[in-house]
Amino acid sequence: MPATTRMRDESAGADGACERSHPPGDRHAGTNGLRCVLSNCPTDTMPFLELTLSCSEVTLPRFQNALDDVGAMAVTMLDANADTSNERALLEPGVGEMPLWDRLTMTALFDGGSDALVVLAALEAFDPGLDWSQVGFRMVEDSDWIRAWIDLFKSMQFGARTFIVPWNQDVPEAANAPDAAVVRLDPGLAFGSxxxxxxxxxxxxxxxxxxxxxxxxxxxxxxxxxxxxxxxxxxxxxxxxxxxxxxxxxxxxxxxxxxxxxxxxxxxxxxxxxxxxxxxxxxxxxxxxxxxxxxxxxxxxxxxxxxxxxxxxxxxxxxxxxxxxxxxxxxxxxxxxxxxxxxxxxxxxxxxxxxxxx
CATH class of the missing domain: 3.40.50.150 (Vaccinia Virus protein VP39)
Structure with missing residues (x-):
């Protein structure tokens, strides 16, 4: 699903990419318009309180300012029409540009110890002119995303000869055939596994x-x-x-x-x-x-x-x-x-x- 995020973490590299890992996707991120917005990227795995709301490109800055003000650790913008016939790719933005969709779904992560009612009250107090009635909350379980992804990524066969094998696993017996095409892949390197x-x-x-x-x-x-x-x-x-x-x-x-x-x-x-x-x-x-x-x-x-x-x-x-x-x-x-x-x-x-x- 196409997503946009903005890095604000001081641990981010010079290229603006967060140096910690987050849930990887298989679809190609560059042409799908994927970027990342993390403000206070956690140093260890931990449970999170997740907030979800819908907004427009016009109201996005106000919602984002409110979420930042009340301590959101990460804010992600998704195309509200993703995986539908109205899905729109964001291709090659210019320098300093952040093109967005007309309708967006915003997801924000807070520390797992946060109280949803307290967060909602703080948001309403920060900008009472916004509609906070459709905000949803849920707890996101503690997970080491890199380890979970590596554990899930197993050797796979496609067609008669093609094998995709994680770099850290042994080649399966079937892939030892003389005509087998074995691709060694690092699942930590993102898009396409x-x-x-x-x-x-x-x-x-x-x-x-x-x-x-x-x-x-x-x-x-x-x-x-x-x-x-x-x-x-x-x-x-x-x-x-x-x-x-x-x-x-x-x-x-x-x-x-x-x-x-x-x-x-x-x-x-x-x-x-x-x-x-x-x-x-x-x-x-x-x-x-x-x-x-x-x-x-x-x-x-x-x-x-x-x-x-x-x-x-x-x-x-x-x-x-x-x-x-x-x-x-x-x-x-x-x-x-x-x-x-x-x-x-x-x-x-x-x-x-x-x-x-x-």
Missing amino acids: GTHQTTALCLRWLDSLAVSGELQGRSVLDFGCGSGILAIAALKLGASHAVGVDYDPQALLATADNAHRNALEAQLAVYMPQDEPVQTYQVVVANILASALSTLADTLAARVVPGGRIALSGILHGQEDELLERYAPWFEQLRCERDDEWMRIEGVRRAASGTQNG
Whole structure:
């Protein structure tokens, strides 16, 4: 779910990212508009009192000032329309900008010893002009998020040959097959571990291309690369070289780190979108959001050579028809694959002249 947070903790690094870990998500954060707002990031695991309310972009600053004043340890802004057809991606904000959604859900964390009624009374006293009647409270259990995530992240198989294995675990017996493609991944490096259906759909697609011989020696673009899981899997499955593109600099660091972990630094380059060399690829995969896929249709189509393959993911069931229509001018053999409520669209680039292989 897209979220926005602002760091105010003095322990934050120079790049503005909190140096402590918080619940990681599998969907790619850069293109989903994820940032983080932590003011007094706790030094140890502890229970929290969680407050949730709805607001607009107009009233957000007043709510946020009130929450900060009464001692909120963290404040997170979420798209109120997340995981619906109205979900909106926030792409590449300018320097000093903080673009937000029209309607937001705010979540604030307080010390677990806080009294909800006392907090609510303080908020009403700070700004009585705001509507505090819809505020909800609940206790959030003590949890070591890094340890919980690592414990939950197990080896997984996708398709016939592809295995995602945590860096700190032994390779499963099935992954010792001569043709197995084993991706070593650090689950602490954020976005894209294979546990979400959107990533799984892409991994199975890459595996199927490898099985049919359509990935061997091919060039690959992973747009919205996150952890680099898809680009690295493609290389392990036989692609010759890959490029990872992301709006989030932290995602590029994560991809580079995981490429090093898999001894693939020489075959995988990473770029911010504005820095990516203008070239075409034989295989393109984009696991972002439906709204971003629609916005970037021209850009992504231009990256695929005639006869090349594309896969689009991050699409909720019900959003696929609009995207199929959007990509039809450039692609044929368009088809969809479903996993629970998530869809993957794949297709083949129509023949065109004047396009050069990358």
